[in-house]
Amino acid sequence: MMTSTSLVYLIALPLAGSAILLLAGRRSDKWGHLLATALSASSFFVGLYQLSLMVGRTNSDRPVTQKLFEWISVGTFKIDASLMLDQLSICFVLLITGVGTLIHIYSISYMSHDPDRRRFFAFLNLFIAAMLLLVLGDSYLNLYVGWEGVGLASYLLIGFWNQKPAYATASKKAFVMNRIGDMGLSFAIMIAFATMGTVSFSGVKEAAGHTSTAALTGIGIMLLVAATGKSAQFPLQAWLGDAMAGPTPVSALIHAATMVTAGVYLITRSNFIFDAAPTAQLLVVIVGAITLMFGALIGTAKDDIKKALAASTMSQIGYMILGAGLGPVGYAFAIMHLLTHGFFKAGMFLGAGSVMHGMNDEVNMRKYGALRKFMPITFATFGLGYLAILGVPPFAGFYSKDMIIETAFNSGGAKGIILGCVTLLGAGITAFYMTRVMILTFTGKSRWDEEAHPHESPWLMWLPMAILAIGSVTSGYLLSHGDTLVNWLSPLFVNHGERAELLSPVVVSGLALAMVAIGVAIAFVKYSRNEVAAVAPTDVSIFTTIARQDLLQDRFNEAVFMQPGQALTAVLVKTDEAVIDGAVRGVGRIALGSGSALRGIQTGFVRSYAALILIGAVALIAAIWVVTQ
Amino acid sequence: MNAANYLYLSALLFTIGAVGVVVRRNAIVVFMCIELMLNAANLSFVTFSRINGDLNGQVIAFFTMVVAACEVVVGLAIIVTIYRSRRSASIDDASLLKR
Numbered sequence: 001m002m003t004s005t006s007l008v009y010l011i012a013l014p015l016a017g018s019a020i021l022l023l024a025g026r027r028s029d030k031w032g033h034l035l036a037t038a039l040s041a042s043s044f045f046v047g048l049y050q051l052s053l054m055v056g057r058t059n060s061d062r063p064v065t066q067k068l069f070e071w072i073s074v075g076t077f078k079i080d081a082s083l084m085l086d087q088l089s090i091c092f093v094l095l096i097t098g099v100g101t102l103i104h105i106y107s108i109s110y111m112s113h114d115p116d117r118r119r120f121f122a123f124l125n126l127f128i129a130a131m132l133l134l135v136l137g138d139s140y141l142n143l144y145v146g147w148e149g150v151g152l153a154s155y156l157l158i159g160f161w162n163q164k165p166a167y168a169t170a171s172k173k174a175f176v177m178n179r180i181g182d183m184g185l186s187f188a189i190m191i192a193f194a195t196m197g198t199v200s201f202s203g204v205k206e207a208a209g210h211t212s213t214a215a216l217t218g219i220g221i222m223l224l225v226a227a228t229g230k231s232a233q234f235p236l237q238a239w240l241g242d243a244m245a246g247p248t249p250v251s252a253l254i255h256a257a258t259m260v261t262a263g264v265y266l267i268t269r270s271n272f273i274f275d276a277a278p279t280a281q282l283l284v285v286i287v288g289a290i291t292l293m294f295g296a297l298i299g300t301a302k303d304d305i306k307k308a309l310a311a312s313t314m315s316q317i318g319y320m321i322l323g324a325g326l327g328p329v330g331y332a333f334a335i336m337h338l339l340t341h342g343f344f345k346a347g348m349f350l351g352a353g354s355v356m357h358g359m360n361d362e363v364n365m366r367k368y369g370a371l372r373k374f375m376p377i378t379f380a381t382f383g384l385g386y387l388a389i390l391g392v393p394p395f396a397g398f399y400s401k402d403m404i405i406e407t408a409f410n411s412g413g414a415k416g417i418i419l420g421c422v423t424l425l426g427a428g429i430t431a432f433y434m435t436r437v438m439i440l441t442f443t444g445k446s447r448w449d450e451e452a453h454p455h456e457s458p459w460l461m462w463l464p465m466a467i468l469a470i471g472s473v474t475s476g477y478l479l480s481h482g483d484t485l486v487n488w489l490s491p492l493f494v495n496h497g498e499r500a501e502l503l504s505p506v507v508v509s510g511l512a513l514a515m516v517a518i519g520v521a522i523a524f525v526k527y528s529r530n531e532v533a534a535v536a537p538t539d540v541s542i543f544t545t546i547a548r549q550d551l552l553q554d555r556f557n558e559a560v561f562m563q564p565g566q567a568l569t570a571v572l573v574k575t576d577e578a579v580i581d582g583a584v585r586g587v588g589r590i591a592l593g594s595g596s597a598l599r600g601i602q603t604g605f606v607r608s609y610a611a612l613i614l615i616g617a618v619a620l621i622a623a624i625w626v627v628t629q
Numbered sequence: 630m631n632a633a634n635y636l637y638l639s640a641l642l643f644t645i646g647a648v649g650v651v652v653r654r655n656a657i658v659v660f661m662c663i664e665l666m667l668n669a670a671n672l673s674f675v676t677f678s679r680i681n682g683d684l685n686g687q688v689i690a691f692f693t694m695v696v697a698a699c700e701v702v703v704g705l706a707i708i709v710t711i712y713r714s715r716r717s718a719s720i721d722d723a724s725l726l727k728r
Contacts, residue, residue, distance in 0.1 A: 604724030611651045
């Protein structure tokens with residue numbers, strides 16, 4: 001494999017930015033945001049440079065590595081801190097730094113009134129560096145460092161406004177739920193090390209051929225647990241909605257475009273494990289299918305624009321996970337959907353931020369309405385993202401989502417039919433809730449609060465939105481035209497034979513578009529024909545109530561995990577107090593009691609001590625005399 | 630002369646010394662009583678040495694004298710210092726550990 005010396009700059013630049021901004025403190029308030037943006041952009045240009053080098057080489061020469069330093073060296077066991085850039089990593093590198101830079105630019109304006117803007121940019125740069133380490137690590141252990149790093153950055157940014165207790169709680173919730181996933185990843189690494197003796201991607205790939213299926217299934221399931229935590233998949237999905245407490249650029253970058261897709265990266269990167277462990281692969285598909293429906297259903301009931309988009313993110317990542325679970329035919333499509341989703345979802349989140357910016361940070365869509373006239377650019381960019389997520393040709397989602405639906409249908413047997421129907425139904429529901437968001441926000445009558453004065457955002461904000469909108473329009477075509485992305489990624493995956501064709505692409509597209517049309521039509525009838533209440537109606541069906549409460553996921557977690565956990569803690573605290581503290585205090589009390597009893601003979605008079613010594617000596621001698629007689 | 634008589638004398642001297650330590654309050658007198666006990670012990674050692682016909686007891690008597698000399702030096706210094714600071718040589722007055 002070829003080596004390179006410039007990979008480290010990808011990570012070092014944003015990391016240096018983060019360090020400078022945090023260490024320089026208030027002194028860098030004036031220029032910190034500019035430095036952070038410039039460093040993120042330069043990291044993007046390093047990525048472009050690497051891409052240009054990579055394109056110029058033949059397929060097998062494309063991956064490059066760089067050894068940073070020897071990390072762990074114990075006997076024959078050695079792990080280097082090394083970076084590896086291959087066809088898969090470069091996609092992520094460009095997505096992270098590209099979208100990341102756009103969001104840096106957006107945040108300059110969005111956060112301009114915040115006194116802690118510099119700290120915000122320091123965390124953003126930290127996130128970029130950690131996420132790049134995640135996708136550039138050449139072993140599971142290096143990936144794990146980045147994995148934890150993005151978790152930390154996510155925690156810091158969700159709780160950026162931690163003066164509000166609810167926001168601080170949201171960041172804690174995200175952190176704790178992510179820990180469960182992180183535990184899965186560390187178990188996967190441990191199993192891999194115990195059974196294969198190596199944790200590097202290349203080593204595990206080699207060893208996967210002669211490792212028992214049971215071990216591979218174990219690793220696969222643990223990797224899936226990791227992916228569900230980081231990517232907000234069922235059953236660890238509950239944190240994503242609350243993560244919207246963070247500033248909107250954070251939601252766009254971390255909780256839509258990049259970090260939450262780390263699970264998809266992990267599964268795709270570990271394709272050699274999942275291909276050899278069908279049970280784990282089936283579980284991946286099931287998790288993806290459940291989550292895509294779960295997220296879509298939650299999305300239909302949310303009035304908070306960011307939470308509706310978060311539910312949509314969950315659902316779209318469900319598509320990606322499902323795609324990645326379909327095996328070699330699905331990996332490339334999962335990545336393609338990930339990239340197009342990065343464009344249109346980040347764009348829509350930035351659009352939501354722009355709307356909030358003009359509406360005094362109001363997030364309730366029932367208090368929007370008729371914003372099209374006041375925010376034409378936001379409307380246009382959001383609308384293009386909307387068409388992309390719906391999958392209307394020729395927008396990006398049409399190519400990527402239809403590919404996943406088609407692959408699902410063609411995966412064979414009853415499984416294929418079920419998955420195909422779920423993905424189709426998901427597409428219809430997606431159309432419904434996204435149309436609902438569009439109608440409630442941009443059309444109809446205004447339902448604003450009195451002090452709201454909506455206005456278009458400054459150019460620093462709409463420019464990134466416009467660029468992302470261009471990506472939402474073109475990326476799907478560019479990536480799928482002539483199977484560009486599939487061919488680009490193909491050296492990484494096991495070659496597969498011809499796909500079985502249950503339904504032809506045209507039929508699938510027709511079905512998907514029909515579902516989308518139905519979804520849009522229902523939304524129109526429900527929200528455009530009728531008046532929208534400015535206050536959410538309370539006399540709604542039981543299903544709506546449940547969907548508004550995120551399908552009871554929090555209640556479930558509280559009843560099944562939190563309350564028994566708290567009961568267990570209470571018991572342990574009691575036990576600790578009674579048994580352990582009791583024993584320790586008992587020893588103390590015995591010493592104290594015997595001490596005060598014995599204190600009586602300590603008179604302080606030398607003569608009494610002398611008398612005691614004398615009595616003792618006499619008694620001793622008498623005893624010896626008696627015994628020896 | 631019966632060697633046992635020396636042992637009786639030794640026991641008598643030791644008892645006088647022990648009673649003196651317990652009963653008397655004056656530190657100097659207590660001190661002299663301790664010396665008396667040490668010398669009673671010395672007498673026993675020397676007597677046993679004569680009875681057994683070896684030198685062990687005599688050697689130990691010398692050790693005891695050396696220790697007694699050291700003890701006198703340190704003990705008298707302490708007594709003088711206490712007397713200077715407290716204007717009293719009564720050992721019952723020197724009971725600060727209790728109070």
